[in-house]
Amino acid sequence: MAELLTLAVIGLGTYAMRAAFLVMAHRAPPARVARLLPYVGPAVLAAIVVPAFVAPHGTIALAETAPALLAAAAAWLAWRRLKRNLPIALFGGLAVWWIASWAVSAAGGLGLGPS
Amino acid sequence: MTTLAAPTPVVHRAVRDVLPVVLAYAPFGLALGATLAATHLPAWVAWASSPLMFGGAAQLLAVQMLNAGAAGVLVVLGALVVNARMLLYSAALAPHTAAWPRRWRWLAAYFMADPVYALAITRFTGTDADGPRERLRYYVTVGLLMWPAWMGLTGAGVLLGGVLPTSLRLDLAAPLTFLLLLLPMLTSRPAYAAAVTGGTVAVAASGLPLGLGLLAGAAAGIAVGGWLGGRDG
Numbered sequence: 001m002a003e004l005l006t007l008a009v010i011g012l013g014t015y016a017m018r019a020a021f022l023v024m025a026h027r028a029p030p031a032r033v034a035r036l037l038p039y040v041g042p043a044v045l046a047a048i049v050v051p052a053f054v055a056p057h058g059t060i061a062l063a064e065t066a067p068a069l070l071a072a073a074a075a076w077l078a079w080r081r082l083k084r085n086l087p088i089a090l091f092g093g094l095a096v097w098w099i100a101s102w103a104v105s106a107a108g109g110l111g112l113g114p115s
Numbered sequence: 116m117t118t119l120a121a122p123t124p125v126v127h128r129a130v131r132d133v134l135p136v137v138l139a140y141a142p143f144g145l146a147l148g149a150t151l152a153a154t155h156l157p158a159w160v161a162w163a164s165s166p167l168m169f170g171g172a173a174q175l176l177a178v179q180m181l182n183a184g185a186a187g188v189l190v191v192l193g194a195l196v197v198n199a200r201m202l203l204y205s206a207a208l209a210p211h212t213a214a215w216p217r218r219w220r221w222l223a224a225y226f227m228a229d230p231v232y233a234l235a236i237t238r239f240t241g242t243d244a245d246g247p248r249e250r251l252r253y254y255v256t257v258g259l260l261m262w263p264a265w266m267g268l269t270g271a272g273v274l275l276g277g278v279l280p281t282s283l284r285l286d287l288a289a290p291l292t293f294l295l296l297l298l299p300m301l302t303s304r305p306a307y308a309a310a311v312t313g314g315t316v317a318v319a320a321s322g323l324p325l326g327l328g329l330l331a332g333a334a335a336g337i338a339v340g341g342w343l344g345g346r347d348g
Contacts, residue, residue: 004160006187010177010194011167014201019224021205022212029210036341037207041236042306043313043336044200045229045297047329048172050314051321052290058321068287075291079298086135086295093291094142098284 063108067100125249129256132238136230137264139295142288144265147171148272149279154182158273165269169262170228171289173198174269176326193325200333204232211239212254214247219255226258228265233296309340 028034053068054060075093082088151161156178164174177194185193204227212220235254239245245253272279301307313336320328 001160002187003156003181004163006181006190007160007164007167007177009187009191010173010198011164013191013195014168014170014173014198015225017195017198017201018205018227019221020202021209022224022227023217023220025206025209025213028213029206033206034210035345036337037210038240038344039306039309039337039340040200040203040207040333041233041300042297042310043340044203044329044333045233045293045300046310046314046336047317047332049290049293049297050332051318051328052287052293054318055321056287068290071287071291072294075294076298079295084299086139089295090139090142090288090291093294094285094288097287097291101284 063104064101067097067104070100071097123249123252125245125252126256128238129234129253130260132234133230133257133260136234136296137260139292140230140264141268142285143171143292144268145272145275145279146285146288147175148269148274149276149285150175150272151178151269152273152276154178156181162270162273165266168194168198169225169265170198170201171265171269172229175289189325196325196327196330199330201227203333203337204236207236208232208239211235211250212247215251219251223251223254223258226254226262228261229293229296231257231261233300237299303344305340305344308343309336312336312339 029037049072053072054065056064056068071093074096075089078092079085079089148162151164151174152158154161161178164178168174168177173194176197177190180190180193205224208223208227212223215223231254234257235250238253239250297310301310313332315332316335317328317332320331322328323331
């Protein structure tokens, strides 16, 4: 059960980080810090998301990067045009990704593009 | 606090906000569950990462590293680096939660997954300002719906792991879901700049070990956002 123990330690550490400021903070953060806080969300989420689209499996390869970026653009467009409808944007993005991946591999199979 | 569970407009609002997020999380949750089941770990141990961590990115990393036979210390280190963003979330939420009773803040910390943070911070910094009680009701409602949804989705993914066709590729579901959490936060020029910088630096630093590229991108993005925000404001 070493694996369960490892997962539990990660869980405890994660909980400690989540609680750190939420539970321990007694007063408002200094102005210099408070000025940065609105940018936590955009910076962190973009740092997760952008590499996952640009290099889906760790390296930039046209056959994988292009469909992923196309899917991201489609999801973004759907979210903006359709009143921020999350499910439609998500499943629309997935559908575009499936079609584009299929098209790239079909083109590759015919010797037309990157394989 | 006895009336906390009474339905109020803010509770309805929370339900309305979280349901589409739950639906959007379905492919990610199912795919993660299937990935957990495909490891050599006992299925229930792999699934236990859901209640223990309540965050898909670190669950995926930890279980995959364990499956590859990585040393426990390295697995803990890698997952905690990925989850270090929770420190930032905690700091960003703290000014909005300071008036909550302490025991509720302990509970709120457990619920602080990416979607809960994203919905809460968007609500708390929006134009219509809630009081502390309304904020607490909103947050707890979102957490109480997101938590069982995540347990159920990953559990269903574990059970369905062998049944889902392998041609049904869902690995882009996670980044698409996070993209949809990011988009509502892009409300100003400095916020865009923070996102562009964070993403660019994270790509450039993606070769760093232990997923440190994420932290490098986050730090650079926050710094640029704060710099532009201070200059514009």
